[in-house]
Amino acid sequence: MILIAVIIGYLLGVLPFVCPKIIQIIKEKDEMKIKENNSNMQEEILNEWLNGNTNNEDKNINQEDIFKEYITGKVVKKGA
Numbered sequence: 001m002i003l004i005a006v007i008i009g010y011l012l013g014v015l016p017f018v019c020p021k022i023i024q025i026i027k028e029k030d031e032m033k034i035k036e037n038n039s040n041m042q043e044e045i046l047n048e049w050l051n052g053n054t055n056n057e058d059k060n061i062n063q064e065d066i067f068k069e070y071i072t073g074k075v076v077k078k079g080a
Contacts (some may be wrong), residue, residue, distance in 0.1 A: 061076065
């Protein structure tokens, strides 16, 4: 019984010093994930800007299709 009280007392004494460190480590990991996602998104945007659009759906749309979409309001896909 005394041993359990000593262990609980030790944990309660150490807990205020350990919790902020654990929270800080978790926040740093989250920030690293956000930075990685932002850098990947920036790389994709840069590659699209340098190499053009890699999306295959928009390759067959021409000016006439865009004009029809503007006039009618219906979405036109692939020269249909």
